[in-house]
Amino acid sequence: MTATHDSFHTLRVALLGHGSVGSEVARLLTRDADELAQRVGARLELVGIAVRRPRSDGEGGLDPALFTTDAMGLVTRDDVDVVIELIGGIEPARSLILAALEHGASVVTGNKALLAEDGETLSRAAQAAGRDLSYEAAVAGAIPIVRPLRESLTGDHVRRVLGIVNGTTNYILDAMTTSGSSFVEALDDAQRLGYAEADPTADVEGFDAASKAAIIASLAFHTRVTIDDVHCEGITGVTSADIASAADMGCVVKLLAICDRTPDGQAVAARVHPVMIPDDHPLASVRGAYNAVFVESESAGRLMFYGPGAGGAPTASAVLGDLVVAARNRLLGVCGPPERTHAERTVLGIGEARTRYHIALDVDDKAGVLASVAQVFAEHEVSISTVRQEGHGDDAQLVVVTHTATDAALSQTVDRLRDLPMVRDVSSVMRVEGEGQ
């Protein structure tokens, strides 16, 4: 503490992880020290950075003495006020966060996988310790969505959340839509340009989006939804033909995290899968690697939050926002509102989700094919919205869009269609969202 600043208290901050986000947080803590002190009402002193491998030099102009490989030693120091966890994964992140809370520190984390798997343990530990646990960076990077759900909409009733919460898959689907390229070509491009990782599994299989869906559903519905509750389908099966079919319908294909509740509010559900949404839906114009979260609530109506969903600087912005609030609370000796998971709501499986299907069938070009197909829908009490016959002979195709029904009924309908002798192939099945349902 320098002489010029001795009117200020000092709060001590420990950082776990020094990757793209961690190094940016460290840089801004140093560069903006005076301004952050004004905003907090206390100086923030970075007292240590836990890294996996020892560093011989002080990266980014930082004092080499700050770096340590003893993360547990750092978080259990008596003088640490806030711990920022940016190492990701389940362990040792969970043990470190729990130890930090037990030792009296507030915690800021961007660890979506851990929150989605075991947010309840973290949240209980924070409440027991009377400390803040904040995680704006865990969902949709820089976009403020956790705080709006926890605070701004806390006097309202959220009905449904539709989110584009994974930039890699949005980039790939957008490229397929714009250029007509295949999934494999678009993925190659995305990897070359740094929008997809060398091992893209977590993104393209929807796992990353599923973690965020669990976190959003828990916040929006004041209940506890974990990653295991989230039905998850990725985009590896999305074809150029699906994209073209969507365009024919005035739609685009997006990978959405969908969190909704039953009209009585007693049950909730969360799922991730590709959907067709109409071109004029606000989510349809979210391009490239951008993210957006669309919220439908009872009083506020339709809200959307849009911005960069990843990247070192945007994620660091979310971390620093949480840090300033947590630090102010430490200074006041209080903690922010607890997560109130006061509602014990049933979490529904995908079978009970209500949605619409777009189904493309390669069929024999014979009289009676439409009647046979329509009969299968009727048997499962699935109502048809539109049906279109295309091509002739070997190219004959039926494209059916249903009204809303349960996913179970729709999925059973598709299974039965596969068995029809006149149906040679079910070439595309995709859910349709984003209209009044």
Added chain:
Amino acid sequence: MTATHDSFHTLRVALLGHGSVGSEVARLLTRDADELAQRVGARLELVGIAVRRPRSDGEGGLDPALFTTDAMGLVTRDDVDVVIELIGGIEPARSLILAALEHGASVVTGNKALLAEDGETLSRAAQAAGRDLSYEAAVAGAIPIVRPLRESLTGDHVRRVLGIVNGTTNYILDAMTTSGSSFVEALDDAQRLGYAEADPTADVEGFDAASKAAIIASLAFHTRVTIDDVHCEGITGVTSADIASAADMGCVVKLLAICDRTPDGQAVAARVHPVMIPDDHPLASVRGAYNAVFVESESAGRLMFYGPGAGGAPTASAVLGDLVVAARNRLLGVCGPPERTHAERTVLGIGEARTRYHIALDVDDKAGVLASVAQVFAEHEVSISTVRQEGHGDDAQLVVVTHTATDAALSQTVDRLRDLPMVRDVSSVMRVEGEGQ
């Protein structure tokens, strides 16, 4: 307090105003009493509603005894914990809010005019009293923008905010764009459909948007900007020809509140006027009476917040969110982060704003006209981006789009153009925003 709820404290809420927002707030406080108690950790009891004229019946199923015409008596009761001010205007709202704070109540308000004129007095009184002053409802209705600016982005540096913050004018401009109607026709329609008031002055002249610009600029730049600092032009001068010119350039016309700062952060400015923005800008697709606030910040990048900007239910959602947070703070005996207007920044006038102009000139179809016009731009050191000559003879027109320059230089250039003998009329002048500048 009923026997079932005696594990809860009770917090007492007074409501000033019982119009479309106030009556919705009262209805939700009653209907959702149990759920709000869970979220706050205390029951919220509505102890009085101040109205201008006495009510003989208890509207909306409310106890008639709740209504009073003695607003000052209500806010100075010793047992009121939170006052919700929804009467609007400068007085008596200001005196009532100040009295409420002095008597120990936290205040939730949606009063944009008062905040834009004298937010500093209110904010100082709240800090002196150690009470919350919250006003999410004052800017863009249900859209959470005040809290994100105050908290989520508090570790970041906002560079610029562009907002569609008035639903009436967005509805009118959208109708002009979609149907080709004139301003007067579109205003008539808007009035008939309830999107514009019988006296639309505050909306169409930009005064309402200017209030919101002052509030946003103060929050975004941690300084104090009042309505008097905001340059304001409305949409009454926007013609069908302007809309058509915008379309020719791949743009739409929007009334924007623009808050920006100089690159060094030492000076800020706020202005409201019609602008042309490119079709692919996220704000361009904000249709009808919806609002959106687009934020460019140093670390987070480009964020957008979208939703309904007015209406009883959406505004009530914002009020209740503020109320829950203020009530929790009362229960904890703390108040939220103070407004830190720690930065004493210069507020620039419109002349120093940096922007681009779109200028349409009716000219004589003679050799040398382009050279004469270009000479005027050069004399004012305004660089031309594109120039297009249209029509012949009496219909000859030059359409010029400039590069970025100060508004003063651009405006002087237009004045000089008017004096050129070859220029018969300057038929349209509009600023262009939304690109890298």
